[in-house]
Amino acid sequence: MRGKYQRQLVGVLGDPVDDNPTVVMEQAAFDSEQIPMDYLTIQVKCGDLEAAMKGLRAMNFTGINITMPHKGEVLQYLDEISESAQIMGAVNTIYWKDGKLVGENTDGKGFLKSLKDGNVVMEGKNVVILGAGGAARAIAVELAGAGIRNIMVINKNSDHAQLLVDIINKKTPAAGSFMPWEGCVRIPKDTDILVNATPIGFLDDEKPDIQYKELPKNLVVCDVIPNKLKTSFLQEAEKYKLKTFNGMEMLINQGALAYELWTGRKAPVEVMKQAMRKEYRES
Structure with missing residues (x-):
């Protein structure tokens, strides 16, 4: 009392x-x-x-x-x-x-609700997640439970990435894979949803080092950074007319x-x- x-x-x-x-x-x-x-x-x-x-x-x-x-x-x-x-x-x-x-x-559950509210179809789709930390893990597990077919993890630390890939493959119905983050990354052409689950952009205007010009035309781009309506990452994606979701x-x-x-x-x-x-x- x-x-x-x-x-x-x-x-x-x-x-x-x-x-x-x-x-x-x-x-x-x-x-x-x-x-x-x-x-x-x-x-x-x-x-x-x-x-x-x-x-x-x-x-x-x-x-x-x-x-x-x-x-x-x-x-x-x-x-x-x-x-x-x-x-x-x-x-x-x-x-x-x-x-x-x-x-x-509640991270992954909150992320999933954002996509559902935005009418994003997840069944059978392919996802790329940048990063392999706590937010990436939460999002990967929830997406796998929502019907996502393949989840590729792109990360600079291969050990951390492998831990997440093992979680996806052993504990969820989705298939997990890893691509090393070396230099400027090319996102696979069959990617449906791209998620920035790194801290890049949290304190400044940095954006992930990827090939933006080569992003698939119907890609859905998401950022988990919570303190900005439009991170540099999302602004770059919008230049190419891609649908975006912010971390807020x-x-x-x-x-x-x-x-x-x-x-x-x-x-x-x-x-x-x-x-x-x-x-x-x-x-």
Whole structure:
């Protein structure tokens, strides 16, 4: 039982984290529903995650989001992990259930809802994912479950890529493959959906080093970067008249799921969308 002056604490742990806009939509949602909850944006550097998770328990946080680079490492500090998060090997949302600290992954589910809302057909299609981190794993597992036939992982670290390919091949109905990221990459001509699941573009105007002029004509291009409506990657894709999806929609969708895990209430999604549109001055 909390007194009238006590606030519930949630937030996000990561590094870098100062440009993560999750607080905008989550705080708007809590305030609109008059829930006494504060969303904190907290930098936790590599090597400090164990201490942060102990602090989370000690300070009785209601829950937390986990972002780069901690989505994989955090599993060892939890009491319970959802089945899908176990398959992915990555957690992005933590909440309490029956006295246990539970890890879930809402990233892929939020991404999948964005594509479905945009009427993107996934059954039998081919996907290329740039990157092999926590977001890439979450997206790959959810896409495989939605009927995607082939998933190619393009990554500079071959060991990380192989881990993701093994997950796809051994634990999902899709077929996984790996292509090394060496120099300027040519995306295969039979690709239907291209996903940037790397941090490239998060802090600057960089874009993945690929051959944009050679992209398939009907390609759907997606970016998971959450703090920009149009990353340089998406702007480049739009020059070639390609359909694009930004990371903000994915962020809102996965944030709504996190809200529901923390509060036990249905998320005010429209309030969350309006808050983000106002933040980024979208008409």
